[in-house]
Amino acid sequence: MSDEILSFENLTVQFGGVRACDAIDGHVKRGSLFALIGPNGAGKTTLVNAISGVYKPLPGAQVQFHPAGKPTEDLLSYRPFQIARLGVARTFQNLGLFMGENVLTNLLLGRYIHEHTRLIEGGLFTRRAVKRELAARQAIERVVDLLDLGAFKREPVGDLPYGVQKRVEFGRVLAMEPELLMLDEPMAGMSVDEKQDMIRYIYAAQDELDMTVFLIEHDMSVVMSIADHVMVLDFGQKIAEGTPAEMQQDERVIAAYLGTEMAEN
Amino acid sequence: MTAVDNPAPQQEDSPTYRPSPVQRFLPFAIAAVVPFILGSTTENVNFWWKALITVVVLAVVARMAWVWTPRGELTHREDMRLWRTPSDRSWAAVTTFGLLVLPFILASDFTPPMDFPWATWFAVVNLVLIFAMGAAAFNLLVGYSGQISLAHVAFLALGSIVGGIVGVQWSGGNMWVALPAAALAGAVVGAISGLPALRLKHLYLLLATFGFHFVMMLVWREYLQEYFGFVGIRFKGENSPRIASWLHWLPGIDPDDNGEFIITGQFRWYWVLMPITVLSILFMVNVVRTREGRAFAAVRDRDVSASLLGINVARSKLLAFALSSAVVSMSGVLASFYIGSRGEDSFNVQTVLNYAIIIVVGGFSSIQGAIFGSAFFWFLPEWFKWAREELWIVRDIDFLSDYPSEIDLAIKGFLVVIILMFKPDGLAGLWKDVKGWIGRSLARRGP
Numbered sequence: 158m159s160d161e162i163l164s165f166e167n168l169t170v171q172f173g174g175v176r177a178c179d180a181i182d183g184h185v186k187r188g189s190l191f192a193l194i195g196p197n198g199a200g201k202t203t204l205v206n207a208i209s210g211v212y213k214p215l216p217g218a219q220v221q222f223h224p225a226g227k228p229t230e231d232l233l234s235y236r237p238f239q240i241a242r243l244g245v246a247r248t249f250q251n252l253g254l255f256m257g258e259n260v261l262t263n264l265l266l267g268r269y270i271h272e273h274t275r276l277i278e279g280g281l282f283t284r285r286a287v288k289r290e291l292a293a294r295q296a297i298e299r300v301v302d303l304l305d306l307g308a309f310k311r312e313p314v315g316d317l318p319y320g321v322q323k324r325v326e327f328g329r330v331l332a333m334e335p336e337l338l339m340l341d342e343p344m345a346g347m348s349v350d351e352k353q354d355m356i357r358y359i360y361a362a363q364d365e366l367d368m369t370v371f372l373i374e375h376d377m378s379v380v381m382s383i384a385d386h387v388m389v390l391d392f393g394q395k396i397a398e399g400t401p402a403e404m405q406q407d408e409r410v411i412a413a414y415l416g417t418e419m420a421e422n
Numbered sequence: 423m424t425a426v427d428n429p430a431p432q433q434e435d436s437p438t439y440r441p442s443p444v445q446r447f448l449p450f451a452i453a454a455v456v457p458f459i460l461g462s463t464t465e466n467v468n469f470w471w472k473a474l475i476t477v478v479v480l481a482v483v484a485r486m487a488w489v490w491t492p493r494g495e496l497t498h499r500e501d502m503r504l505w506r507t508p509s510d511r512s513w514a515a516v517t518t519f520g521l522l523v524l525p526f527i528l529a530s531d532f533t534p535p536m537d538f539p540w541a542t543w544f545a546v547v548n549l550v551l552i553f554a555m556g557a558a559a560f561n562l563l564v565g566y567s568g569q570i571s572l573a574h575v576a577f578l579a580l581g582s583i584v585g586g587i588v589g590v591q592w593s594g595g596n597m598w599v600a601l602p603a604a605a606l607a608g609a610v611v612g613a614i615s616g617l618p619a620l621r622l623k624h625l626y627l628l629l630a631t632f633g634f635h636f637v638m639m640l641v642w643r644e645y646l647q648e649y650f651g652f653v654g655i656r657f658k659g660e661n662s663p664r665i666a667s668w669l670h671w672l673p674g675i676d677p678d679d680n681g682e683f684i685i686t687g688q689f690r691w692y693w694v695l696m697p698i699t700v701l702s703i704l705f706m707v708n709v710v711r712t713r714e715g716r717a718f719a720a721v722r723d724r725d726v727s728a729s730l731l732g733i734n735v736a737r738s739k740l741l742a743f744a745l746s747s748a749v750v751s752m753s754g755v756l757a758s759f760y761i762g763s764r765g766e767d768s769f770n771v772q773t774v775l776n777y778a779i780i781i782v783v784g785g786f787s788s789i790q791g792a793i794f795g796s797a798f799f800w801f802l803p804e805w806f807k808w809a810r811e812e813l814w815i816v817r818d819i820d821f822l823s824d825y826p827s828e829i830d831l832a833i834k835g836f837l838v839v840i841i842l843m844f845k846p847d848g849l850a851g852l853w854k855d856v857k858g859w860i861g862r863s864l865a866r867r868g869p
Contacts, residue, residue: 209730241732253727255720266716270732276741279712280705286712287499293713294498333731 162187162223162337162369163208163245169215170200170207177203178214179393185337185386187225190363190370192384192401194377196413199390201373202250205339209247210237224336242270246335248326250342250373256315260306260325261297263314267332268293300328304358320351327355331362338362339371344379352376356383377414381405389413448512452519453483459526471674475522482518504707513857521700525692539808544688546800550793551695552757553800557780557792558703559749565787566710567742568722569619573631575773576615576638577608577747581754582764583645584608586655589663589759597663597685597759601698604751612747613740620736639769646766654765657758662686663694691760698756702749707789709745718742779834783841785848794849802837803830 163185170178178200185191193201206212208220210232220232224244232240254263272293278286301307304324309317314325323343330338340359344352356379362368374380380387381401389397389404391413397404404410456479460472496506505511528544560574581604589600618630646654665675665683674693677683685694709715717738720728725735758764776799784795809816810823822829845852 211726211730237726237729238732238734241730247730249727253724253730255723255727257723258716258719262716262719265713266720266728266731266733269713269717272713274713276709276714276745279714280709280745282708282712287502290502290712291498294502298498329731 160187161185163371164219164221164223165208166219168204168207168218168220170203170212171215176393178207178390181390181393181395183388183395183398185369185371187223187369188363188367189385190359190372190383192372192374192380192387193390194374194380194387194404195390198392199413200393201390202341203393204390205247205341205371205373208232209245209339210235210240222337241333241335244334244336245339246330246333246337247339248330248341248343250345252322252326254314254322254326254329257313259311259313260301260309260317261294261311263325264297264300264306264328264332265293267300267329268296270333271296296334297328297332300331303331303361304328320347323347323351323355324358327358331366334366336369337371338368339373341373342375343372344374344376352379359383450483452516453479456480456519456523459523459530472526474673475526479519479522483515502711504711521696525689525696529689536812537808538812539804542804544692546804548688548691548695548760550796550800551692551699552753552760553777553780553796554793555699555702555756556750556753557777557784557796558706558789559746559753560777561781561784561787561789561792562706562710562718562749563742563746565781565791566715566722566789567718567739567746569616569739569742570624570628571615571619571631571743571746572628572774573615573634573638573747574750574777575769575771576635577612577750578754578757578773579638579642579769580604580608580611580747581751581756582655582758582768583642584751585657585755585758586645586649586764589755590655590657590661591649596661597657597755600755600759601752604755605748608748608751609744612751613744615747616740616743619739619743635771635774642769643766652766654763654768655758656763658762661759663759685759695756695760698752702752703789703793706745706749710789714738714741779838783838783848785850786846788848788850790853791848791850794853798849799834802834806830806833 161184164183166182168178168181168183169176181200181204183191193204195201203212207214207218214220214233218233222230222232222240222243222245224230230243232243232245235243255266272289274286274289301310304327306321306324306328309321309325314322317325323346327340327343330340343359344355347355359370359372360383363370372380372384381404384401387397387399387401387404388395389407389410391409396409396413397407399407456476460475500506505514524547525544528540528547532540534540556574556578560571563569563571584604584607585597585600588595588603589597615631615634619627622630663685665672665685667677667681669675670677670683675683685691710718717728717733718741720731720733721735721738721742728738729735780795780799781792782795783791783798784793785791806829807826810826811817816822841848847854
């Protein structure tokens with residue numbers, strides 16, 4: 158058990174009559190790169206939303222988070238902001254950035270859970286508040302350096318190109334220093350070069366910052382090259398799970414991606 | 423065209439930016455005028471007060487000029503400064519200078535040509551200070567935190583109630599005690615008034631807070647009739663704030679003939695209102711640029727995404743309500759004691775709209791805009807009045823002087839529409855453009 162960081166069992170999310178996720182089980186190993194793939198509408202984002210507390214799964218589900226050196230937490234009993242404070246951070250498929258604010262502000266918001274300046278301290282701008290602001294600033298400067306965001310620090314995020322915005326959002330979850338990093342299609346809509354960069358950054362997060370990465374991705378070639386473990390969803394069902402090489406051979410996976418006829422041929 | 427022919431414009435916030443000699447010595451030039459202004463004032467101010475003002479002005483100017491000296495790359499601490507760029511710092515110096523010297527100018531015996539409404543300005547300036555404080559707090563809640571609230575006047579009334587209880591009814595109390603009491607009461611009641619914000623957004627929240635406005639009006643009327651009757655609360659006379667006798671040794675405190683120092687008259691009020699307004703606005707500016715203030719903006723923009731950053735959205739919203747209401751209640755206390763009396767009809771819906779005009783004209787979600795907005799709001803009628811009475815040709819149009827208040831309102835409304843159409847970020851945005859223009863024309867050209 159100790160090498161697992163996240164385990165979910167019997168996870169079902171229902172919207173009206175639609176089961177977006179149907180009794181899904183899964184185990185994420187600490188320090189690994191876990192990839193969740195599947196065609197459009199397979200329920201990948203819904204699964205992440207259920208884990209991070211945005212959606213409530215049906216009763217009977219179990220989501221357990223095992224932080225290093227701390228007792229196991231049942232994530233279903235927490236609200237989203239509490240889950241974030243436990244060390245589970247995530248990005249959004251269609252960006253969860255604050256478009257009017259500049260890059261620094263967006264990144265500093267990632268330090269919200271670490272630098273505990275109270276409102277009155279902040280208002281009086283006490284020595285302690287300044288010290289904490291500086292600590293937050295230093296932490297995000299490391300992220301800025303890692304992600305090559307130095308040129309954009311004071312630009313409003315809304316004015317930046319899409320690829321850079323994706324990087325800023327990734328930087329913001331890195332600044333949160335989570336144990337489990339959930340990335341919802343971090344490479345969607347990116348050029349080949351930008352994808353290469355992003356893969357490099359994800360590796361950096363996994364190896365240098367010791368984060369476990371839970372990756373949702375559309376691009377099979379990317380997943381096959383970087384993932385340690387792959388889970389495939391289709392129409393809310395888990396259809397296969399295993400190493401990337403196994404998934405490439407799996408008939409159900411090929412059928413889900415290419416259609417049944419192709420698979421029969 | 424090569425790069426040498428057309429050098430890139432210097433960026434104000436680049437570390438290698440060098441201010442021009444004009445920019446660097448402008449503050450000293452301005453400061454040199456101080457003794458003359460202070461010498462010509464008619465107000466009975468003692469020497470020590472004038473000396474103190476002079477020293478403070480010179481210190482500010484020296485500090486501003488000193489930090490201009492470029493020292494390579496900005497450290498993170500330097501980058502965090504409220505006044506980062508040389509242009510910010512020079513404007514801060516000019517503002518400080520203006521705030522400290524303005525009362526002496528207004529109290530001088532200068533007679534402007536064409537009966538320009540100079541004499542009434544002092545009262546207007548004091549009202550602008552009170553309104554700027556309230557409007558900045560209103561803007562923090564509505565503009566910056568995105569919680570549409572119409573309960574603003576309710577908190578002005580709460581300030582008057584606390585002022586009445588603590589400053590008037592309680593024999594041991596006065597305005598100085600009423601101010602923190604109002605801040606505390608405002609924070610608690612404000613957080614309660616913000617509870618609908620946890621479920622409602624936008625127009626629905628507006629209606630819920632408007633309901634709170636009417637509840638508060640009911641409380642105000644009941645309180646007034648129970649203890650004061652129809653005359654209303656009198657904050658003047660024996661209830662006026664005063665400086666306690668054990669503080670009379672302070673510089674600038676010259677007790678009156680009866681041995682007391684009562685805060686009365688525009689000049690003394692200015693020195694009460696200005697520091698309180700400046701400090702509360704600085705407090706809010708600091709909140710906005712630190713952790714909780716960033717969370718306000720995050721909750722405004724995307725609350726789901728904010729909650730996944732670990733921000734307790736409910737707490738953050740209530741905190742915004744509490745902070746804003748605390749400051750508004752304090753401005754309510756100040757307004758009550760400054761104006762001198764509060765009656766049944768002192769608070770109405772019109773006042774909420776006035777504050778809305780102030781923040782829209784000044785610039786939405788800009789605390790600076792609240793100051794511009796309230797100056798606009800109070801100075802414009804004065805100028806209109808003067809134009810109607812004195813300005814060539816305009817004074818001959820009977821129609822204008824027959825319907826003064828209607829015309830004022832119409833022009834104000836027209837200007838609001840114009841500003842919304844052509845400058846959606848309001849006077850604060852306009853000021854930014856002007857500042858950039860002045861900065862660029864002053865900055866040294868060339869590579």
